[in-house]
Amino acid sequence: MKKYLSTFLVLSFLALNAQQTANRFFYELTFKPKKEKPETEKVMTSLDITKDKSIYQDFTVPAQDSIIKMEIEAMEKSGTWKDMSKSIKMPKFSFKIYKTYPDMTVSYMDRISTKLFKYDDPVTFNWKILPDKEKIGAYNTQKATTEFGGRKWTAWFSTELPFQDGPYKFHGLPGLIVKVEDDGKNYSWTLQGNKNVENWEEFSFAEKANTKYGMSNTAVATTKEKFTKSYENFKADPLAEARPYMTPEFLNRTMPGSSKTFGEMMKEQEKLLKDFFGSNNNPIEIPDTKKKK
Structure with a gap:
């Protein structure tokens, strides 16, 4: 039965991709946001x-896309904020x-102010596949370990899901990663379910709507080093790009349909x-301080 299920998944996947759809896997991530707290x-x-x-x-x-769509359309119709x-x-x-197939090139994408940036982030996982097996949810899985980003990781993958991929940057096992966590349980992903998404689009409604307000969805190619430096500056002063336009007259103006001023907003x-x-x-990845001068 498992063999037929795997074959069905592959055939369904190929057919769905011809229609610009995607197979969406949901992972619940449990994490410790503060390293000094449990x-x-x-x-x-x-x-x-x-x-x-x-x-x-x-x-x-993305889970709130329909609500965001309703809110934005209502604002645009009423002309109020x-x-x-x-x-x-x-x-x-x-x-x-992002991971491209079949070469599995890993890329990182994030926004700094109104601009979107993307850089290649080569990752090589030296997996050690172990004989241990475990049933996780509906899937039979096998254990594998690796070291990555300054942490030791244990993954459980399933050949019943024929994708050599996984959450975050993890990939390279002979089946989809169903669960992966570091030995300190700082980060732990567990597969919760999946669905086929018809008429799949890369960007959500919210991301596409933001282009009307000066946000770009065209990623600028950069390097990890340049992005990290710019991102640190952005964190220190998130409004640096907007400050030249923040005149007293602008800041004291009232938001359309609101008693709040632009300055308060x-x-x-x-x-x-x-x-x-x-x-x-x-x-997730502990910075390598040895590389810093």
């Missing part, structure tokens, strides 16, 4: 697999991880971004 948080993430690539991301915003941060749950992670946005940047000091 408390954990949970967030749903997704891995969209198409015939030529996969995209991993925090699924918080609404603070959606009160009704929309914010993501825990803003980046996306900008302060709220700055606090939102700084809270986001300060919420996690325990990254």
